[in-house]
Structure formats: C-alpha cells, structure tokens
Amino acid sequence: MYKFNNDLKLTEYDLIVFCHLRWDFVYQRPQHLISRLSKKYKVLVIEEPVGKRENRNLNIKEISPSLHILQPEIDHLSELSAYIKPLLKNKIYPVGWFYSAAFVDVLETFDFETIVYDCMDELSLFKGASQELIQQENKLLSAADVVYTGGKSLYESKKLKHHNVHCFPSSVEVNHFSETNATEIPEDMKNIPSPIIGYYGVIDERIDLDLLQKSAAKLPNHSFVMIGPICKIEEHELPQAENIFYLGMKSYDELPNYLNHFDFAMMPFALNDATKFISPTKTLEYMCAYKPIISTKITDVVQDYSHCVSLVDDADDFAEAVKNPVRNLKEKYDEILRKTSWDLTANKMTSIISEILA
Incomplete structure (x- = not known):
C-alpha cells in the first residue's frame, strides 16, 4: 500500500x-513491469495531470523507497x-520510459541516455484520443532507442x-491467479445464481455491449458478471437484464477470489479500432485458474490461443x-503458462536497456 509523502523530495532517479x-487504477502492465524494474533502478513515475488545486502540494506517492509516483x-x-x-535536480537521466507519446514534449527540456517506448495500446484509436497523438508518436519514435510492444499485432x-x-506480450503472475486457498465466496456474489460467466477489466468502448445483451438473453439460466470500472461510456x-450483474472495480488482490468463482x-x-491491436492480459490470468475462456476474435487471441479458447462471432x-x-484445458494452459512470467519479461527488457547503456 502506497502512502502520500508531501515532505518527500524528488532527488536522484x-x-x-x-x-x-x-x-x-486497474493493476496492469505498467504496475507489473515498473514495480519489478524498481528493484534495479530508482524510479519516478509521472502520471497525467490531475488539475490545478487551491492548496498546492507536491503530490508524491511512495510505493517503496525506490519507486515514487508524481501527480x-x-x-x-x-x-x-x-x-x-x-x-528535478538533474536535466539528464539514464532512462526515460514512455507509455504515451502525449508526454513527448518533455524531451525538449530533459535528456535521457536511453529512451524506451513501451507501447501497450494503440492509444490514437481509443475513444476521445487527441488529434495530435499520431504526430506526437512519430516524434517519440524518432527519438526512441528501443520500442517494446504489448502484443504481436502492435509489433507488426x-x-x-x-x-x-x-x-x-502481456504476461502473468501464475501463483497470484492460481491461488485457491481463499474459497469464501465474495459477499457481492453470494446472491448471484450459478453457473457464472464472468469478466473483469475496464468496461469501455472496447466491450461489445450488444453481444453481452444477446448472449445473456440466449442463456437466461446463466449469470453474467461484469467486474471493473466503467469508462468513456x-x-x-x-445492457440490463435479470442475469447481468455489475460489481464495480476490485483490487488486484481481490481478483483471484472472484475468478475462482x-x-x-x-x-x-467489440471488433473496432480500439481493439485492433490489443493483447488482453486477462487471457493468461483466466488460464491460471483453469477456466474455460470465451472470446470474440481479437487478432492476438486468435493467433496464439485458438486451440484452447472458444472463439465466437x-x-x-x-x-x-x-x-x-x-476440453483438456489444464494441459493446454500449463504449456502456455510455463513460458511466461512478468519477472522474465522485466528481466529481458532490462537486459536490452543495459546493452544500450553499455
């Protein structure tokens, strides 16, 4: 759990x-990777602006002594x-790491020995994206020493x-999601009839709401549970129906128990611009709990998991x-999960950076 520390000074990073x-917010790729990178580097994460306030403080979250978040x-x-x-004390730093090209103008003020662009989504295709974002990304790509992508479609x-x-591609903490010791059903699921067909993640323009509505109608004896924050819609x-339930956002630590049920x-x-390049992290997380997975035909899911995921139109x-x-999911899932972990991904990324800095 982080803590606010308004007395904390921004020092060497x-x-x-x-x-x-x-x-x-939703615990995903940046948190997984940056928390691991902070074991090797002293890290400052700068988020998007929160807006000016009357009583201005330096809003710094201290995740650990080597990981700070600035709002x-x-x-x-x-x-x-x-x-x-x-x-910031210095104007030159070893590594600048970008998740969005919208920040690119900082390169006019600060210098980095290595610039990393970790492209986890095609943000220019998201609802409400700035018209400038494509030009900003071209500028960032020109400056970047290395580009990482969150999936094969983005890589291409x-x-x-x-x-x-x-x-x-996004990875997984197998032990976290295969944990089955916590068998007590969550309080807000106790009155939801089984069998349960569940989703967790952001609920936004990427969800096929029509498919959800019609599938719930086709399966009236199944409960459709949607877990996550509602954004941009x-x-x-x-969709509203007696067998559709919205449970709101849950913490990363809570998710395995929900998934278990x-x-x-x-x-x-939905198959639209916003999902054209996605590689859903939750695919692997669902596998850790050995759940049968039903997915629309997202390109990266079709390419990598068509042998073990039910693909629907x-x-x-x-x-x-x-x-x-x-059928035979455990064997198929285990073969996939053996090859991936966030630790392995972070180590490989670090090795590439070290080679560039050498």
Whole structure:
C-alpha cells in the first residue's frame, strides 16, 4: 500500500516513467513491469495531470523507497516540462520510459541516455484520443532507442516505423491467479445464481455491449458478471437484464477470489479500432485458474490461443461455447503458462536497456 509523502523530495532517479494510467487504477502492465524494474533502478513515475488545486502540494506517492509516483497539479500536459523542471535536480537521466507519446514534449527540456517506448495500446484509436497523438508518436519514435510492444499485432505495426522493436506480450503472475486457498465466496456474489460467466477489466468502448445483451438473453439460466470500472461510456448504455450483474472495480488482490468463482471467463470485446491491436492480459490470468475462456476474435487471441479458447462471432456462437467448452484445458494452459512470467519479461527488457547503456 502506497502512502502520500508531501515532505518527500524528488532527488536522484535512474528511470523516469511517463504514464497515462493512474498507478492506483486497474493493476496492469505498467504496475507489473515498473514495480519489478524498481528493484534495479530508482524510479519516478509521472502520471497525467490531475488539475490545478487551491492548496498546492507536491503530490508524491511512495510505493517503496525506490519507486515514487508524481501527480502533476497542472491542467494540461503542455505545462508539464515547466512544472517538473524546478522539481528535478538533474536535466539528464539514464532512462526515460514512455507509455504515451502525449508526454513527448518533455524531451525538449530533459535528456535521457536511453529512451524506451513501451507501447501497450494503440492509444490514437481509443475513444476521445487527441488529434495530435499520431504526430506526437512519430516524434517519440524518432527519438526512441528501443520500442517494446504489448502484443504481436502492435509489433507488426511498429516495426514498420522503428529499427529496434521487440515484442513483449502481456504476461502473468501464475501463483497470484492460481491461488485457491481463499474459497469464501465474495459477499457481492453470494446472491448471484450459478453457473457464472464472468469478466473483469475496464468496461469501455472496447466491450461489445450488444453481444453481452444477446448472449445473456440466449442463456437466461446463466449469470453474467461484469467486474471493473466503467469508462468513456455512460451507465445507461450498459445492457440490463435479470442475469447481468455489475460489481464495480476490485483490487488486484481481490481478483483471484472472484475468478475462482467463475464457471466460465469471457472476453466479449467489440471488433473496432480500439481493439485492433490489443493483447488482453486477462487471457493468461483466466488460464491460471483453469477456466474455460470465451472470446470474440481479437487478432492476438486468435493467433496464439485458438486451440484452447472458444472463439465466437455472435450470441449463437457464445451459447454453443457454453454448451460445448474446449476440453483438456489444464494441459493446454500449463504449456502456455510455463513460458511466461512478468519477472522474465522485466528481466529481458532490462537486459536490452543495459546493452544500450553499455
């Protein structure tokens, strides 16, 4: 658990991360990787602005002695360089790590011996994306020493634009999601009838709401449980039915217990611009709990997991996948999970950086 430390001073850092996601939002790729990198480097994560406030404090979260999170109290990213310039002791740092090209203007003020672009999503295709983002990414790609991508589709796209691109699909903490000691059903699931078809993650424009509505209608004796924050869509847009339940956001530590009580795990993603390049982290997390997985035909899922995931086009396919799930899952899942871990991914990324810095 982090703590606010307004007396903490921004001192020497080895790695400065620029991230569009909040550290205390859904726990995903940045948190997994940066927390591991902080065992080798002293890290400062700079989030998107939180807006100006009357009583201005230096909002720093201390995750650990080697990992700090800064929330800039400014209204727009264009103000970021001016905001952090007097706060940071140096103007040259070993590593600058970018999750969003929207931060690229800081390169006009700060120098980094190595610039890393960890491209986990094609943000320019997301709802509400800035028109400038494509130009900003071109600028970042020109400056970057290395580009990491969060999936194979992104890799195929970015390797056309940069000479040093490495594919690092999202990974998993197997022990965390295969933990079955906590068998007590969560309080807000106790009155939900089984069998349960569950999803967890952000609920936004990437979810095929029509598929969810029609699949729930096709399977009235199954409960559809949606766990996660609702973003960029209005609550009144969400499908409503007696067998659809929205449980809100849960912490990373809580997720395994919810997952443990799913009978099926689903990824009902819409096939649109926002999902064109995604490589869902939850695929591997669902596998850790040996749940039958039902997914729409996301490119990276089709490419890597078609032998063990039920792929669907519509509600008829979805109902059929529930009636006839993929068999022999444990053997298939174990073979996949043996090859991946966040520790391994972070170590490989670190090795590449070390070679560049050498």
